[in-house]
Amino acid sequence: MPQIRIVKVVFDTIIQDFEIPSFRGAVIETVGRSHVIFHNHLSDDKLHYKYPAIQYKREGNHASILCIKEGVEEIHHFFINNIGQVRIGNKHTALMVKNVSIQTCNFQVSDEFFTYQIKRWLPLHGENYEKYISLDGLVDQIAFLERVMVGNILSMAKGLDWFIEEAVSVKITSIIKSNWTYLKKKKVLSFDLIFKTNVFLPYGIGLGKSSSIGFGTIEKATIKKLAI
Known part of the structure; x- marks a missing residue:
């Protein structure tokens, strides 16, 4: 930790x-x-x-x-x-x-779950996008995004020289919106959503692609939507 x-x-x-x-x-x-x-x-x-x-x-x-x-x-x-x-x-x-x-x-994996909001998250690029749009049904798409989020968290941890041995869990509870935006003159699909995870993440850090320029920023969950 x-x-x-x-x-x-x-x-x-x-x-x-x-x-x-x-x-x-x-x-x-x-x-x-x-x-x-x-x-x-x-x-x-x-x-x-x-x-x-x-x-x-x-x-x-x-x-x-x-x-x-x-x-x-x-x-x-x-x-x-x-x-x-x-x-x-x-x-x-x-x-x-x-x-x-x-x-x-103190970065840590916990027995409890923390709730976060992530803004302008870019989980879909290259093969990921093709796999996502080929899925039949919202449940499968949500599960796919959850797996991408787990990968983003593990990648972040590794970059900070933290090699997580425990199982990382992610549950997307609400999709607030999805938008097409431009990144390096290419259209990409971004998501604002609320999720729960057993990993403590400080507010303000970024997850996923292009987190260095403001995409995928973790914030306190302030918008409440119906759970998926």
């Missing part, structure tokens, strides 16, 4: 969801591409497939950065170099810090 530090930095800059990749680019430009942890690309521009220790998000309407584990140690490179305006899309703005929060989380 690892203890992991998490730092959340919220800026006074207002952004939209579609501007998060531009916000990420602005931070990377400020820090410099030599700091791989900010962009997860190796020197030959190949992806470094590891759970992102620095995640770019919106907190309310504000640009924010979530730093996990080694990301906490690396964020000072941004503060050292953040001395002027940055470009986010077509606008230039100064990234002024609105607030900073620090917490230490």
